[in-house]
Amino acid sequence: MSQKVLLNSKEVNITLHRLACQLIENHDDFSETVLIGIQPRGKYLADRLAKILSEDYKIKNIQLGHLDITFFRDDFRRGDKPLEANTTIIDFIVEDKNVVFIDDVLYTGRSIRSALTAIQSFGRPKDIELLTLIDRRFSRHLPIQPNYKGRQVDAIDNQKVKVKWVENEGEDAVYLVDK
Amino acid sequence: MSELSVNHLLGIKYLTKQDINLIFETADQFKEVINRPIKKVPSLRDITIANLFFENSTRTKLSFELAEKRLSADVINFSASQSSVKKGETLIDTVNNILSMKVDMVVMRHPNPGAGVFLSKHVNASIINAGDGAHEHPTQALLDSYSIREKLGTVKGKNVVIVGDILHSRVALSNIYALQLLGANVMVCGPKTLLPKYIKDLGVKVETNLKKALEWCDVANMLRVQNERMDISYFPSTREYTQQFGVNKELLDSLDKEIVIMHPGPINRGVEITSDVADSKQAIILNQVENGVAVRMAVIYLLASKIKQ
Numbered sequence: 167m168s169q170k171v172l173l174n175s176k177e178v179n180i181t182l183h184r185l186a187c188q189l190i191e192n193h194d195d196f197s198e199t200v201l202i203g204i205q206p207r208g209k210y211l212a213d214r215l216a217k218i219l220s221e222d223y224k225i226k227n228i229q230l231g232h233l234d235i236t237f238f239r240d241d242f243r244r245g246d247k248p249l250e251a252n253t254t255i256i257d258f259i260v261e262d263k264n265v266v267f268i269d270d271v272l273y274t275g276r277s278i279r280s281a282l283t284a285i286q287s288f289g290r291p292k293d294i295e296l297l298t299l300i301d302r303r304f305s306r307h308l309p310i311q312p313n314y315k316g317r318q319v320d321a322i323d324n325q326k327v328k329v330k331w332v333e334n335e336g337e338d339a340v341y342l343v344d345k
Numbered sequence: 346m347s348e349l350s351v352n353h354l355l356g357i358k359y360l361t362k363q364d365i366n367l368i369f370e371t372a373d374q375f376k377e378v379i380n381r382p383i384k385k386v387p388s389l390r391d392i393t394i395a396n397l398f399f400e401n402s403t404r405t406k407l408s409f410e411l412a413e414k415r416l417s418a419d420v421i422n423f424s425a426s427q428s429s430v431k432k433g434e435t436l437i438d439t440v441n442n443i444l445s446m447k448v449d450m451v452v453m454r455h456p457n458p459g460a461g462v463f464l465s466k467h468v469n470a471s472i473i474n475a476g477d478g479a480h481e482h483p484t485q486a487l488l489d490s491y492s493i494r495e496k497l498g499t500v501k502g503k504n505v506v507i508v509g510d511i512l513h514s515r516v517a518l519s520n521i522y523a524l525q526l527l528g529a530n531v532m533v534c535g536p537k538t539l540l541p542k543y544i545k546d547l548g549v550k551v552e553t554n555l556k557k558a559l560e561w562c563d564v565a566n567m568l569r570v571q572n573e574r575m576d577i578s579y580f581p582s583t584r585e586y587t588q589q590f591g592v593n594k595e596l597l598d599s600l601d602k603e604i605v606i607m608h609p610g611p612i613n614r615g616v617e618i619t620s621d622v623a624d625s626k627q628a629i630i631l632n633q634v635e636n637g638v639a640v641r642m643a644v645i646y647l648l649a650s651k652i653k654q
Contacts, residue, residue, distance in 0.1 A: 236374070237378065238387060239388075242388050242389075243650055251371055251374040252374070253373075254377050254378075287383040288383075289382060
């Protein structure tokens with residue numbers, strides 16, 4: 167199994183700051199905006215971005231939640247592995263808010279489709295945007311595109327894009343792995 | 346993630362500790378779901394579930410039906426009193442007729458112990474035992490243990506006393522299995538006539554003095570006096586039963602600690618527990634009802650994930 171580094175730690179950091187600045191351009195003081203990390207892996211990116219926004223750019227009262235989409239996925243009973251439910255924490259109102267979905271990799275678009283359905287259980291947002299660290303182009307099953315993307319990647323189906331975070335895997339890096 | 350080691354939920358006896366923990370972890374997520382403004386998820390939209398109740402039930406049937414609907418399953422209901430069972434149809438024929446309608450899962454309550462096990466060997470559908478005679482009532486035991494875990498943080502090491510009619514109670518047997526599997530110390534307490542002869546063989550403590558039992562325990566699970574199952578007189582009078590085995594505020598206040606009071610319902614107010622106890626902060630009876638839906642959603646979801654497409 168070979169792997170190629172797509173982003174190293176320094177590049178991940180630069181990319182995160184760029185994404186944070188892009189969010190500020192569109193959402194100003196975030197008073198009408200909430201950030202939602204898509205479980206399981208989008209939460210690391212969402213947590214990191216929220217930290218950068220509050221600590222480095224002094225945005226106060228960032229509203230950050232984690233959304234689990236397990237029960238809304240369209241592959242229940244279709245995959246080889248059982249689906250594992252994660253925690254949802256959304257302790258604020260999404261009704262009439264600008265929601266930014268945050269996930270590490272956008273691939274087929276099915277997770278985001280599930281997230282669009284899941285968020286409706288919490289209210290009717292004013293609008294929903296998508297931020298993703300890696301956008302795997304040309305692999306979409308559904309008409310979904312990110313509003314903010316860290317890096318675009320062209321990868322074939324038997325390759326996997328693996329995003330690692332210091333918080334759970336000891337390093338910030340993105341790899342392209344041959345399965 | 347692991348998956349359930351079984352394809353049917355026939356009794357706690359057939360589950361492992363890992364199974365129960367998986368059910369609890371999944372129920373945690375469903376508990377969050379049922380507290381959302383929209384309480385429904387689309388997971389089981391291609392699954393059909395038949396609720397076959399050969400014995401009367403209100404709360405268990407409602408709880409299962411709500412759990413199924415919140416998972417977006419299609420639900421059909423059957424009760425024996427309005428069916429061809431009255432005309433002499435056998436259990437297998439009844440169920441096979443229903444399964445011909447492309448049912449994937451059967452939730453069954455039956456007056457005969459072992460009915461679920463029997464059915465699981467003869468029909469090609471996932472079976473959930475919703476109570477089989479005086480044998481097992483696994484989802485009740487799961488929700489009881491789940492409620493203890495929620496209230497006290499863990500089940501392991503806790504002292505739980507089950508009070509009342511142990512002899513006729515499927516809730517008691519399933520609770521004993523589940524609590525022991527999760528590491529609790531279990532005691533049964535009741536009139537000698539309502540304690541099965543070989544109950545000690547299950548590894549439980551036995552006590553006939555309620556005050557002593559309450560002094561020992563962290564949790565008291567008060568069982569309903571099942572008058573409908575009593576073919577002989579097991580105690581002289583309801584009044585005497587209440588005096589010896591009923592919990593009232595005065596008795597609880599006389600203890601040097603606060604204990605958790607549970608009841609699987611329906612309560613005979615003034616018999617097993619008085620109203621002021623049932624409605625007190627110590628009682629988690631309504632939490633049990635809420636948790637019942639989340640736990641049943643978890644069981645159905647996990648079993649459905651094993652049904653082949």
